[in-house]
Amino acid sequence: MRAALLQLSSGDDPAANLETVIGYMDEAHAAGARFILTPEVTNCVSASRERQNAVLQQEADDITLQGLRRKAADLGVWLLIGSLALKTGDPDGRFANRSFLIGPDGAVRAWYDKIHMFDVEVTPEETYRESAGFRPGSRAVLAETDFGAIGMSVCYDVRFPALYQALAQAGASILTVPAAFSPVTGAAHWHSLLRARAIETGCYVLAPAQTGEHPKTTGKQRRTYGHSLAVSPWGEVLVDGGTEPGFHIVDLDARLVSDARRKVPSLTHVRHFDGP
DSSP states (O other): OEEEEEEBOOOSOHHHHHHHHHHHHHHHHHTTOSEEEOOTTSSOOOSOHHHHHHHOOBGGGOHHHHHHHHHHHHHTOEEEEEEEEEEOOOTTOOEEEEEEEEOTTSOEEEEEEOOSOOEEEEETTEEEEHHHHBOOOOOOEEEEETTEEEEEOOGGGGGOHHHHHHHHHTTOSEEEOOBOOOHHHIIIIIHHHHHHHHHHHTOEEEEOBBEEEOOOSSSSOOEEEOOOEEEOTTSOEEEEOTTSSEEEEEEOOHHHHHHHHHHOOGGGOOOOOOOO
8 A cells, every 4th residue: 555644834714724635645646656644633723712713624624535525536535534623513622633534435434532631831932732623532443444554643643652552552553643743842752753653563653743823814823843754664764855845655564563563562462561
């Protein structure tokens, strides 16, 4: 299976972002990709709650989901929409950070709400409280495709290895980690975390990323790390997308999953223990 990681610098205009993604999908398909992946918050990157309330939509009405489902069907490709920021109707007004797997027929085959919220103080100037605007999910999701089972996750989830071990033990051979990673934590931890998740599970890790300085109408300027990565089941970096928007091709070989797990069958060695 030939996959394509789309690296975006999405702004806070969902219609403009959709046009960009569709253009990259056409190019990736022309390059032979049959599985295309987009980053976290593909539809809208914004630090302004006011702007989000103005442009975000409920899932049933979301123009990005509708447009990308149609495009996946037109091209006959599998599509991982890394995530969309969506209104939920929750009483507290919080949004969902929801990842979608779309089949070649344009149908939603699986969806996953990001479980772990990015509530951190990286520096006094770079503080995030994702849980103030987004409500966390509570279920792990394994999605079946004709080229392997996909364990779905989003961004900050990557720091919680138990999720990935559970997905791999349930049958995942590919782990998806779409992201909008902080430049500071990205430079320190991005490559190490993704390689570790691949090594621990013997899975491919595919991590399409937001990058650069994001266009904005209002609110605080957002910057993200980029470096979309594809990592082999043996922990080798197969693709590093650098910092420019675009797409990057990687060929997946299911035999490498079996080979890595034969060499180091750690998933079969997990033991339960008491304490601490």
